[in-house]
Amino acid sequence: MHPFQYERARNAKNAVSTVAQNPTATFIAGGTSHVDLMKENVHRPDLVVDISGLPLQSIGGHDGGIRIGANVSNTQVAYHPDIVARYPGLSEAILAGASAQIRNMATTAGNPLQRTRCPYFRDTTQACNKREPGTGCAALTGINRVHAIFGASEACVATHPSDMAVALSALDAIVQTRGPRGNRSIPFTDFHRLPGNMPQLDTVLQQGELITSIDLPAFSGRSHYLKARDRASYAFALVSCAIALEMNGGTIRRARIALGGVAHKPWRTPEAEAMLVGKTPSEVLFRDVARAAFAHAKPLEHNAYKVPLGQNLMVRALMETSGLLPLQGTPGTAFASSAGSVAGIIPLSA
Numbered sequence: 456m457h458p459f460q461y462e463r464a465r466n467a468k469n470a471v472s473t474v475a476q477n478p479t480a481t482f483i484a485g486g487t488s489h490v491d492l493m494k495e496n497v498h499r500p501d502l503v504v505d506i507s508g509l510p511l512q513s514i515g516g517h518d519g520g521i522r523i524g525a526n527v528s529n530t531q532v533a534y535h536p537d538i539v540a541r542y543p544g545l546s547e548a549i550l551a552g553a554s555a556q557i558r559n560m561a562t563t564a565g566n567p568l569q570r571t572r573c574p575y576f577r578d579t580t581q582a583c584n585k586r587e588p589g590t591g592c593a594a595l596t597g598i599n600r601v602h603a604i605f606g607a608s609e610a611c612v613a614t615h616p617s618d619m620a621v622a623l624s625a626l627d628a629i630v631q632t633r634g635p636r637g638n639r640s641i642p643f644t645d646f647h648r649l650p651g652n653m654p655q656l657d658t659v660l661q662q663g664e665l666i667t668s669i670d671l672p673a674f675s676g677r678s679h680y681l682k683a684r685d686r687a688s689y690a691f692a693l694v695s696c697a698i699a700l701e702m703n704g705g706t707i708r709r710a711r712i713a714l715g716g717v718a719h720k721p722w723r724t725p726e727a728e729a730m731l732v733g734k735t736p737s738e739v740l741f742r743d744v745a746r747a748a749f750a751h752a753k754p755l756e757h758n759a760y761k762v763p764l765g766q767n768l769m770v771r772a773l774m775e776t777s778g779l780l781p782l783q784g785t786p787g788t789a790f791a792s793s794a795g796s797v798a799g800i801i802p803l804s805a
């Protein structure tokens with residue numbers, strides 16, 4: 456591990472100024488992902504500023520929605536009664552990720568800042584433009600089974616690993632920050648970047664810019680999250696799908712769909728979302744929507760399976776959210792399937 460200095464932040468202003476002035480400094484809170492990367496020599500900060508003691512631990516009503524402080528743990532969010540009642544898709548997404556022990560330590564700001572689980576990123580003997588810009592991408596010609604099918608570049612084909620971020624994207628959350636040049640409100644859909652020719656940058660955050668909270672806008676519809684993975688627990692999504700539906704009687708007034716495990720950021724599907732507006736839920740409609748959502752997918756050598764898997768998962772998520780199929784699990788719990796079982800339940804090719 457690279458040697459580093461450790462400081463406890465006295466307040467947010469001091470933390471921002473310290474990290475902004477030192478390009479090799481970083482914030483740390485729960486540390487559930489960051490410390491692993493430091494131990495693996497992937498992250499090599501010279502200075503670590505611990506923000507876990509800052510008063511960013513409240514969760515409560517804000518503008519008709521809910522404001523979640525940056526340091527609120529994933530467990531607290533997932534089981535908060537207002538989240539379970541009003542945003543169950545977010546609760547389901549958090550509970551579909553990691554273990555209880557990790558969720559107890561991981562924070563609201565830290566979860567969306569997780570770095571990719573591309574195995575070449577974490578192996579310092581391999582070429583990786585995200586870890587060492589300009590060295591190449593071992594995944595392009597290597598085993599790319601878990602990599603992106605949307606929005607990738609020649610420089611990087613990694614996917615974002617967070618489940619929580621996918622639900623936040625579908626809920627149009629807002630990231631509130633405090634930076635060296637003041638405060639910012641960043642729509643969650645703009646928060647993560649596509650790799651382009653700078654895959655080392657995962658988000659639009661500037662050096663020293665601190666997330667202070669994540670806001671959930673007012674929402675009175677139904678939300679839901681489904682995840683397909685290689686085994687039934689403690690695995691990252693091969694594909695996941697978050698849905699937020701607002702109904703007007705028997706028709707869909709507004710729909711938002713975000714996919715996980717398919718791109719460098721939670722992947723919204725505006726064309727598919729628009730196809731749902733004003734329509735009555737039906738399996739035929741949802742199959743058409745799923746086909747449209749994946750029409751522009753560009754699979755790599757080993758991950759073409761993500762297209763039918765993702766289509767089937769989306770159909771099932773829409774069926775369950777709209778009430779055409781019973782929900783798998785209840786609010787405050789998580790349901791995730793192995794890839795094989797999802798593909799078998801509602802085969803799109805049928």
Ligand code: SF4
Nearest residue numbers: 573583584592611612
């Ligand atoms: Fe690195 Fe991205 Fe290539 Fe993975 S896909 S090896 S993270 S550049």
